[in-house]
Amino acid sequence: MDVAVRASAAAATAEDAGHGRATARRRPRVGVVKFASCDGCQLTILDVEDHLLEIAERFDIVEFAEATSRRSSGPFDVLLVEGSISTPEQAVEIARLRAEAKLLVVIGACATAGGIQALRTAAEHEAFRAAVYPVPAYVDSLATARPVADFVQVDAELRGCPISPEQLVELLVSLTTGRRPQLPDQAVCLECKRRGIPCVVVARGLPCLGPVTRTGCGAICPAFGRGCYGCFGPRENANTAGYAQALVTGDAAAGADGRGRDPVDVGRLFAGFTGATQPFRSVTDSLAGRPPVTLRPTLASPPETLRAGPPTWGPAPSAPEAPSAAAAKEAPDGPRQ
């Protein structure tokens, strides 16, 4: 599920972009929270050094346990959520936080796709617990680790393991200016080509998930002569079945002998940090001879926290609010205006 920030995510008025700038506006209250995750994405927030002062100036960071002892349980104008939902308590807590947040942004592979811990979705949960913990009864975990969007409405997502600092800044800038963040959904391949990185599939015969993975990382792995391992998750319309087939037949990334790869190995290639997403998981299952699983069932009912409008810090716009991105998508093709 690609969740674009709603069309006018931040309630920017004409004044916001300098057209008679308003002064003394309340800074949006920002929280950063985590669930099942490694904190790497939170560290990325601290890693945008050149922008930290600007961010602190424009956003009121009221909750960010990784960075400050100041605490808040809400409400939040913007809530950044790291981690997947892995325990019953987390499922309750994310619903509470959703109610406190005007704009909920999930960050990182765990929050957007389940993360590496979601691999247990394809295994026997009880057997796992028994194998890992001496007294499994002490551990109260859900059978699956799932992305936040499986539990509550999500307004935007930043992908990656960890997220890209550039995309984080882009998101924050877009919130202050009221525009849609530019988070491309196309393949990593475009970034490789723009950077002039020779294709590792063609030139080295490496299995690389770049063709089916969303760009945003700057093609880091191919730049160092490695195949992409898909941490940004599936790109738009990813033809994972076609690509996996080519890896098996040897049409793609054949070895020196021209032969393809073992199907199970190809399946494992897709079973990484975002392996619990439907386009990747379906390949892993089919190559391992497992029956297909439908992931991310539709929410039984719309979460109560689903709100129609954008958040409303700062002066209210005088014109009617824009329709949501979802509404715009539903509209029939309009003529050019």
Place this chain on the structure above:
Amino acid sequence: MSVATEVPTFLPRDRFDDLLQALAAGGRRVVGPTVADGAIVFADLERAADLPAGLTLATAPGRARLEPLPAGPGARRTFQYTVSGEGIKKFTFPSRVDALSMTTDLAGTVRVKVEAPAEPVPLAVVGARACDLAALAVHDRVLIGGPAVDPDYAARRSDLLVVAVECALASSTCFCATMGTGPEVTTGADLVLAELDDGFVVRAPSAAGGRIVESLGLAPAAPERVGKAAAQTAAARVAMGTDAIPANARDLLLANLEHPRWEAIAERCIACANCTLVCPTCFCTGQTVTSGFDGVTSTAARTWDSCFTDGFTQVAGGNFRPRHQDRYRQWMTHKFATWFDQFGTSGCIGCGRCVAWCPVGIDVRAELTAFAATAPAVAAVPLRDRGTLQPLAPPAPDALDFRRATVVSITPETADTSPLRLVTDDPAILAGTPGQFVMVGVPAFAIPPISISRYHPDGIELTIRAAGAATSFLTRLRPGATLGLRGPLGRGWPVETAHGRDVVIVAGGIGLAPLRPVIDAVLRDRAKFADVRIYLGARTPRERLFVDEIEALAAREDVLVRVTVDRAGPEWLGRVGIVTQLFKTVRGTGTDATAFICGPERMMAATATTLGDLGVPPEHMWLTLERHMECGVGLCGHCQFGSRFVCRDGPVFSAAELGDDLRREGL
């Protein structure tokens, strides 16, 4: 011309550094093939030792691996491969170019600065092949051949010295001999090298090349060396053959746009875009807007884009090419068919990069051959008649410049749609015609194309529907704010062709906005037209536009107005239904009518069908298309619709011009 141009000379291998020094004279940057990241990469070339000595590139569909040359006298050759993954395009047409910057000051005044083109950096490219030069000629036609000119390309192209290498072998992926572009280097080079085991036979087709040969004091090449060089290139030609693709590829593709093979290709195609990005003639670009936290400064950069991406054809209402098969068909038909209509040449130059660098090894030659096998006899498809598609007003040379306009008033018409009244003193914009559009720039946002919905003596109106972030922002502007306008662009409604004829105007929803100048023009010269009928559809009564104006029109004796809505509430006493149902209640439009239609594409197609049944000739039915646009002048490639650039050849087309394409899925 120097005498050196006539006589082939010989450059001993150990003097290649002298050649590089001669090229670098006067501070010229010299680039050529080097080895990096397990591949041949064009980069700065300081010494002959940087060349890929003793290596070849073994290519096959989906494969391009560096391999050592076999032992023997030629084992230290430096150009013993054909094309690398990237040609010289990255130097003449870089993957990222800053296009413009925009700022807003505290008074709300927008300043748009079109970035100056790159300083013309004197550049020498060593190791371009015949196919690379053919590709350069194609880019020249596309990017500086007009009507619009890419200033950045023009600057980079202005001082380029080309040292070409004639291929001594052909890879399995090469097919330049079929495309008529190689392997012999015939045009476009200043120097042509043919590599032998101990050095290079050098030809100097240009005066600049001749001066370099003279400065090096090279001796004439021995006839046996010249003969040997010619023989190895001739052998490369023989190895490739000249029948890699069917001779009637263009006709085959255009006759088989709905062939089941497209779907079969799409199962293998992963739409990674690599074929388009390694292609030396692909020229599509997108704009990436970045802005600061202040929201008042932003930069738009032009980056390589690809018709294989989802965003390429995305508009607020949906995507015109959602499926991989639509995208593959666009790529292949553009290269081998519609490029001829657009630029009078093939878009493919036979370098085979798309074959070798396709990660899953799809071979365009095999695909074209498969089309030939399943549809052997097709009629020749004539080139599109460019005569009828010439823009009424070709873009001016400064078509990429922005003019400033000031918002005078903004009055919401419906919940999401507001006409923006602008004043400007730009004579070009004021002289625009009905149906033309402008690109609208405000800092931090993408630059949308908006059609002009009314002309005033001192400005224009734009009717904006808040469909995306940029248009939402525009509907919230206040009087006094300024914005940047680029235009007027495109070919508008040919209102004068309706003189003496009945006029039928059909609008769906916001489609009324681009037709409003037609209504204005017809009423201004009412006597020149026979019957005038206006049919309007809206989704709901609340979404009707310009209600007061339309009621005033309906009150006139000399205009017939009919309005219908898709869904009505109890307050609506008018008609309910789709707009085409209105004609069935009205007698005889017929052969003497000229129709102007605007609305969702499906509504326009249905209207064209209904009007056609009533006898309106297709060449007298005009409609306007919406497509994703980034440049508006035919340079960015996004708005292609078959052989047409909607921005430049349209957006207004006749139903006759569009033919079957109007109803074709995924075009």
